[in-house]
Structures are given as C-alpha cells and as structure tokens.
Amino acid sequence: MRDTTILRAIHSWTARQPDAPALTSPDVSLTRSELATATDRAARHLASAGVRPGDRVGVLGGLSADWAIAALGAIRLGAVVCPLNERHTPFELGDVFAKLTPRVVVAAGGHRDVAEVAGKGIADPPHVLDAGTLSNIDVDVALPPLTGDPSDRVCIIATSGSTGLPKGVVYTHESLLGAFFEWSLQAPELMGARTLNVSSMSFAAGLLNGFLAPLVLGGSIVMLPKWDPQEAMSLISSERIATMAGTTIFFEQMAALPSFRDTDLSSLDVVFIGGNPVTLGLIEAWSAKGVGLRQAYGLTESLSMVTFPTVDLSVRKPESVGYGGVLTSVEIMDVDGTPCPSGTSGEIWISGPGVAKGYWDDAQLTEQTFAGGWLRTGDVGVKDDEGAIRVVGRTKDVVISGGMNIYAAELERAILELPEVLEAAVIGVDDDEFGETPAVLLRTSDAVAPERIVDHCRERLSSYKVPRYVVFRDDPLPRTSSMKIDKKALRNQYTSIPGQHSRFGRRH
Known part of the structure; x- marks a missing residue:
C-alpha cells in the first residue's frame, strides 16, 4: 500500500x-x-x-x-x-x-x-x-x-446550493494531493507561503484552499474569522501574507477603503479571485499596488481552482479565467460531448487529478456528472483563438427570452463596468412578449438613471440581451455563505417586477 x-x-x-x-x-x-x-x-x-x-x-x-x-x-x-x-x-x-x-x-x-x-x-x-x-x-x-x-476518503463537502439542494462532494487523499501538486507547478510561490484564510471552513475555499493546502505545501495559515476589509489589509501587512484567495467582493471592499492607497501589500505574491465577475477597474486598482489579481475558475467538485491565469493574461483579458491546468484539461463541449470550435459556447468539462471522486451516497448523480473521467460542470464557457476561456454563465443561471439564451454572468459583467454600480444581479422575470426577460437588480454608489444602464448594455451586447427592467436597491444584495450572490433569494423576493416597474423596449 x-x-x-x-x-x-x-x-x-x-x-x-x-x-x-x-x-x-x-x-x-x-x-x-x-x-x-x-x-x-x-x-x-x-x-x-x-x-x-x-x-x-x-x-x-x-x-x-x-x-x-x-x-x-x-x-x-x-x-x-x-x-x-x-x-x-x-x-x-x-x-x-x-x-x-x-x-x-x-x-x-x-x-x-x-x-x-x-x-x-x-x-x-x-x-x-x-x-x-x-x-x-x-x-x-x-x-x-x-x-x-491514498484512495481513502478525507472529507465530504457540501456544494453551496446555488443551483439546487446541496450535494456531498467526496475527496480522497489522492485527489487532494493531485490538486495541490498541480497548484505548486503553476504557482511555485505557494510552496511554504503564509496564507490568509477568510473563508468559511464549511466550503472548499476555506477547508481545502485556505487550510489543508498550505499545510501540505509546507506553509502556514492566518485566520480572519469575521470578515473586515480593514483588518484583512492590516493582517496582510503585519503578517507578511504571501497568498490569499476570495470572492470578488472582498477585494472590492479593500480597494474602496481610504487606507488602501498607503497600506503596504507588497508581500502578496499570489492572489486568486472569483465567484463573481471581475472588472478591469478592480484589476487596475490592485495592479497599482503591485498586486496582480488572477481570476481563477473552478467549483467544489474540482477543488475550487483548475485554471491559473497569469497576471499578464488577467490584465490583457480580464474576462478570461485562463487556459486550463498543467495536468488538468478544461474543454468546451456541445450537447453530444464534442469539443466546440473557438468562439462557440458550450458546457465546461474538466478532467484532472484534483477532480472529486463523486457524490456521497448518490451513484446515479455521480454517473451523470463524472462519467467517462470528465466532470460536467453545468457552467457555460467559450474559448477564443488563443485558447483563453471565458465563463459565460451557468446552464441553470440562464434567461430564455424568445427562445434565445441570455447568460446572467455576461450581462452582469457589462453592467459592473459602470463605476457607480457596486453590485448587480440579473434574474429572469415573466414577460408576455418573450415569455421571460432579464431584470437587473442594482446597488449603486450614486444616483444613476436606469436609461444609462440600458444604454450601456445596448452598446456592448446584442439587443436581445439588454435588460427590460432596472430595479435599484438600498441594501446590499443577499449572499450565500460562500459570499456568492444568492439568486434564489432574489427570485423569491422579486416575483412582481413586471407589475411594479417600468419596462424598457418595445412590446409586440
């Protein structure tokens, strides 16, 4: 053995x-x-x-x-x-x-x-x-x-539940070591690094990325139990934190602090960010501090991170999440399991040493999701001519309007380009013209005319993707325990948008 x-x-x-x-x-x-x-x-x-x-x-x-x-x-x-x-x-x-x-x-x-x-x-x-x-x-x-x-189970981690009921994802020693080894190949700075862990240990980001990986790679962990952007920056400086990973909002909140400009963050070698769209403005704000934000891609079933874009790629193509891994293949597949050509969207499939062994006590779902050595992610992506991957959205976070698929993440990314927009979430609402149409829920720093939101989307996206409803909120958008925007809660709360808000665009 x-x-x-x-x-x-x-x-x-x-x-x-x-x-x-x-x-x-x-x-x-x-x-x-x-x-x-x-x-x-x-x-x-x-x-x-x-x-x-x-x-x-x-x-x-x-x-x-x-x-x-x-x-x-x-x-x-x-x-x-x-x-x-x-x-x-x-x-x-x-x-x-x-x-x-x-x-x-x-x-x-x-x-x-x-x-x-x-x-x-x-x-x-x-x-x-x-x-x-x-x-x-x-x-x-x-x-x-x-x-x-090495085939023994180490942990069973529940998914965030953003697309349905939580599922128990099984990891073995072999799959964990395979993932951590690949990380060290793509980012050697992770070896022996001091890590700031700000994520709940009930998710892969906290337990695996922020805790077990640093120990296995000869590093150490500093824990911040309750998120506070000022405290996080202070710890990065005083503890000489070398690596950190978190959802986009964490880095947005630190960059918004007055003390961000003068705080010494030079110890940070590797910073991974994701979970929500990352804007070029945020990348540039951190780049001015000498810190490169790398928009990684992954999910609980793939041990969170399977792409490691370089800092250069993140700046050149902020919408990209990289090419895949040194040992991990990331492909864009059509419904028949055939690789899609460049520029054509399809489901993201992953195969590599860090992919989970399946779901606990659910052979049928394991077969559906992991059959043939490929993890079918349920995410939709597209590769450009360079092979860089852009995540368009989730197969279950899609608005089907007049028979056309509108992926929420693509629309949200465009809206977040506006400097006044702090948070944005797109959901589908009933529509008597198209059956379903996108509505955007916003929190802004200053007053913004809804027409500006719509016009900005028209400049960047096909006309059928433009939101028909713009709804402003004073309160922050609800989030899951993993700090992703809670779309399920928003859909439950905003069931009457067509009857309470003005609609943009023609009707019939």
Whole structure:
C-alpha cells in the first residue's frame, strides 16, 4: 500500500521544521509541533467517543483554531471530515445528519445547542462534542499508525446550493494531493507561503484552499474569522501574507477603503479571485499596488481552482479565467460531448487529478456528472483563438427570452463596468412578449438613471440581451455563505417586477 496521504506530507514538514509557524488565529498561535500535539490529542478524544476509520465526523462552527484542530484530529484517525454550514438552521442540519449519518458532531464557537436540536428526530443522532475539549483535555487512547491509503476518503463537502439542494462532494487523499501538486507547478510561490484564510471552513475555499493546502505545501495559515476589509489589509501587512484567495467582493471592499492607497501589500505574491465577475477597474486598482489579481475558475467538485491565469493574461483579458491546468484539461463541449470550435459556447468539462471522486451516497448523480473521467460542470464557457476561456454563465443561471439564451454572468459583467454600480444581479422575470426577460437588480454608489444602464448594455451586447427592467436597491444584495450572490433569494423576493416597474423596449 502506498503511504501517499496528506497526513504524510504534514507530518514530514513538522519533522523538518517543528518550530515554524503553522496556525495563527485571534486567540492562539501554534507552531508545527504544537499543532501536531493538539491534533493527536483531538484524535484520541474522538477515538474515545467511538470514532473509527471511515466514520463521518461533522464539524460545526465559524473559522477558528478549535475547528481546524478537530478536523485534523478526525483525519488523523482515518475518519471522514464533514464540514457543516454554521449558518444552517437546525432543520437544515437535520437533513444533512440524515444524509451523512455522522457518528460524532464537533461543535465550536457556541454551536452545540444548534447541533443537538438538529439531532432530534434523527433515528441515530450523532454524539455532540465541544471542540474546545478536544485539544485541552487529554485521554489515554492509542492512535493508529500514521499511514493510510491514498484512495481513502478525507472529507465530504457540501456544494453551496446555488443551483439546487446541496450535494456531498467526496475527496480522497489522492485527489487532494493531485490538486495541490498541480497548484505548486503553476504557482511555485505557494510552496511554504503564509496564507490568509477568510473563508468559511464549511466550503472548499476555506477547508481545502485556505487550510489543508498550505499545510501540505509546507506553509502556514492566518485566520480572519469575521470578515473586515480593514483588518484583512492590516493582517496582510503585519503578517507578511504571501497568498490569499476570495470572492470578488472582498477585494472590492479593500480597494474602496481610504487606507488602501498607503497600506503596504507588497508581500502578496499570489492572489486568486472569483465567484463573481471581475472588472478591469478592480484589476487596475490592485495592479497599482503591485498586486496582480488572477481570476481563477473552478467549483467544489474540482477543488475550487483548475485554471491559473497569469497576471499578464488577467490584465490583457480580464474576462478570461485562463487556459486550463498543467495536468488538468478544461474543454468546451456541445450537447453530444464534442469539443466546440473557438468562439462557440458550450458546457465546461474538466478532467484532472484534483477532480472529486463523486457524490456521497448518490451513484446515479455521480454517473451523470463524472462519467467517462470528465466532470460536467453545468457552467457555460467559450474559448477564443488563443485558447483563453471565458465563463459565460451557468446552464441553470440562464434567461430564455424568445427562445434565445441570455447568460446572467455576461450581462452582469457589462453592467459592473459602470463605476457607480457596486453590485448587480440579473434574474429572469415573466414577460408576455418573450415569455421571460432579464431584470437587473442594482446597488449603486450614486444616483444613476436606469436609461444609462440600458444604454450601456445596448452598446456592448446584442439587443436581445439588454435588460427590460432596472430595479435599484438600498441594501446590499443577499449572499450565500460562500459570499456568492444568492439568486434564489432574489427570485423569491422579486416575483412582481413586471407589475411594479417600468419596462424598457418595445412590446409586440
């Protein structure tokens, strides 16, 4: 059996650099050896609670050292970490418990009551433990050898649910190591880098990109549990942060601060951004600070990032997400699974070492999504003559107007070019002329005439893509836990736009 696991990698770095920093949060700072001691202590505590290799261990709570140690303790035992969304209600968590059947749920940061209520009504409810006790109270239990099979499961991560009910995405040691290795080939600066983690550990961006990857690649993590743009910039400067990834809004908010101009951000070597359209203005603002924003592309099923555009490409083609990976193929396919020619849109398919092994306890959906070694993403993209990929939208985030497909992301990207527009979201609404037509929901910094929005879109897009309704909001657009705009919430809230707002364009 090949002992090629993330445990082996983390242990090797600890043996080589025991006193190097590993994990820093507002309440604790741990070296590699201190983190290893806390991990073993947590593993023994979980073993005493009956956790065995292959068991699911749920971890519930915000970004914290206790959360991280509990997760590492479960992995050390050979159990499967199931990060739980700290924003979920007991009802939602109950559905997750029923699906994943965790033996134990570790609650951090005051989430024990929610976990216990969620377990009520479940035939075999999980035992709930306090995260703080795992690393603070030692128990005398033998641990298994520090070996493992690369095909063993490491974690089951729920998708964001932006296109439907959450699905459990399964990752093994092999798939994680494959992804992390490819990252190091394309961005060698990630090796040994100090990373700022601002993402919830219940998603791939927080658990994998912001936590496990830095440890496996010999780096360290600084955690910012509650997002604050000023605090984030201060940490980048004081902790000499070398790498960071986050959704577009994080970088927009930092760039909007008066202190942005004078804050030293020169330590940043690799910055990945995505989740929402990235404007040229935002790229230029950070470029003026000597920091290149690289608009990566990926999804939970592909371990978040499968394209690594260069800084130069991001500046030349801000709408592009790169070419694909060194080891990962990213193709644009038609409905028959045939590669599309340049300039023709189709579904994005991915094949590579970091692609997940499938969905938990759902063989049918796994076959539909991962058959033939390709991950069918549900995203729509197009390649230009250079091979650079532009994400047009999601197959399920499309407005079908008069038989024509209008991808929300393309329209949103055009609207966000206007300097007054802070946020934009496009949804489809009923229309007696076209069946469905696009409406844009906006938050702006200054008053903007709706005609300006419409005229700007007419200059850049085909006439059928121009929004028929422009709706302004005072409040920020709702977002999911992963900080993506929550289209489902907006569709539920804005069901009466045609009857309450003026329509642009001819009718019949």
